[in-house]
Amino acid sequence: MPSPAKRIAIVLLTLSLLCACGRPTSVSGDNAANSADSQKLPFDRPPHSTGISPSQELIPSATKLPEGTPIPIRLLSALSSASSHAGDSFNATIDEPVVIDGQTLLAPGTSASGRVLEAKPAARSRRGSPESSPESWLESSLEPGYLRIVLVSLNVGGKPVMIETSSIFAKGGSRDERNPATGKASGTSQQDSRKGRDKNIVLGIDRRLNFRLAQAVDLQ
DSSP states (O other), X not given: OOOHHHHHHHHHHHHHXXXXXXXXXXXXXXXXXXXXXXXXXXXXXXXXXXXXXXXXXXXXXXXXXXXXXXXXXXXXXXXXXXXXXXXXXXXXXXXXXXXXXXXXXXXXXXXXXXXXXXXXXXXXXXXXXXXXXXXXXXXXXXXXXXXXEEEEEEEETTEEEEOOBOOEEEEOOOOOOBOTTTSSBOTTOHHHHHHHHHTSOEEOTTOEEEEEBSSOEEOO
């Protein structure tokens, strides 16, 4: 039979073994970080700084006009090939709502601005040459005037938004400028003056025109 001292020693050894088994295993360093990270759900982890939300492209932009969008306008200032020059600006207003994916991005009445790219008044030119045909040299023809214009900006929410659009080319009429009675050029007669005006293109106030965006634009 063991002595009292041996019994005490056995009891102490048993208690020490029980305490050792009950302690949680400590993890340090990288193993500790990996263990803690593995307990997190996937959506708890922060996104990569360079990542793109997969749902971002599925939501249509509420402020972007795609390339090719029609821009219907109504002129607030008149344009004429007889008086306009390249670089001149003109004012207009959106005539009909511009709707993208069921949302009105440009309301009627939105201000717009445009620019004249080219302008040439109707001009008289001579035919032939004095050496080859003196009679045809005396005659002349009236070449029609023309305009080329574009839209350059919209006023959205009180701030200008620069845009690029297709250009519109407009040319004056082409009527025979000769006097029907003589077959000769009518010079500075009243009839000739009127026909000269006919050959200048005039785009009056309230004239409706339709441009198209040449490049997508964000209205914000």
